[in-house]
Amino acid sequence: MLCTILGAPGAGKGTQALFLKDKLGVPIIATGNLLRDAMKAETELGKSIKDAMNSGHLVPDDLIVDLVSKRLAEEDCKNGAILDGFPRTLAQAEAIDKIFPVDIAISIEVSDEEIISRLTGREICTKCQATYHVEYNPTSVPGICDRCGAMITRRNDDDREIVKERLVIYHSETEPVKKHYEDLGKLKIVVGQKEVADTQRLMAEAVGVKYDNN
Numbered sequence: 001m002l003c004t005i006l007g008a009p010g011a012g013k014g015t016q017a018l019f020l021k022d023k024l025g026v027p028i029i030a031t032g033n034l035l036r037d038a039m040k041a042e043t044e045l046g047k048s049i050k051d052a053m054n055s056g057h058l059v060p061d062d063l064i065v066d067l068v069s070k071r072l073a074e075e076d077c078k079n080g081a082i083l084d085g086f087p088r089t090l091a092q093a094e095a096i097d098k099i100f101p102v103d104i105a106i107s108i109e110v111s112d113e114e115i116i117s118r119l120t121g122r123e124i125c126t127k128c129q130a131t132y133h134v135e136y137n138p139t140s141v142p143g144i145c146d147r148c149g150a151m152i153t154r155r156n157d158d159d160r161e162i163v164k165e166r167l168v169i170y171h172s173e174t175e176p177v178k179k180h181y182e183d184l185g186k187l188k189i190v191v192g193q194k195e196v197a198d199t200q201r202l203m204a205e206a207v208g209v210k211y212d213n214n
């Protein structure tokens, strides 16, 4: 199954992608993580996208479609994948659907006010990418990931003003992608809940798997 998780920055796409990965047994392709890895490794790609990423702007469509389609052609994606953060523009959606048609698009809906509160308190594992929140979902030991024991960190683009810019871009560029999948009969809406486990239950329902919270 090729499943894409849509939603504003901070809606919980990464958190829910990790949950679905275990349920569906397919890999996650998180474009934000692929791009951040390229920046860290200082590849040509990394250098060319640095300014866009750090200011919360989107990187060019052709570049990201090329990156995702190459990744989807790899052996471990033969039974599908979970796309986190892609497609993010109508042009990306139309391009990928010609090569690898998405089976289901789940949009996680959360208010802008809640997004700002979530992202300005978010912490992320430097190794396994598990996400936490200083208040709603803290690590058991401060600074250490519960899943893998690595150090946790914060993202540069989780600064309050940059988060507001990311939301403006989401509403103008990414919301039309929902209509694209609605017209194809592939859109499912999941209202983001206060508790992560409650959203997981709705995600399980959306993809038709049993929810057992393990």
Ligand code: AP5
Pocket (backbone or CB within 6 Å): 007, 008, 009, 010, 011, 012, 013, 014, 015, 016, 030, 031, 032, 033, 035, 052, 053, 054, 056, 057, 058, 059, 060, 064, 084, 085, 086, 087, 088, 089, 092, 118, 119, 121, 122, 123, 131, 132, 133, 134, 136, 137, 157, 166, 192, 193, 194, 195, 196, 197, 199
């Ligand atoms: P990317 O890394 O994809 O960031 P994003 O979409 O802005 O989303 P986030 O990763 O910030 O949030 P999330 O929805 O995964 O939420 P999370 O689960 O962490 O992209 C970064 C940049 O890369 C873009 O700005 C752009 O420059 C570039 N880029 C990426 N893809 C691109 C594309 N396709 N085209 C062009 N450019 C692209 O949760 C957030 C917080 O909330 C966490 O602290 C978590 O613990 C907490 N939380 C989660 N669920 C709940 C809940 N139910 N209740 C309470 N707290 C919760």
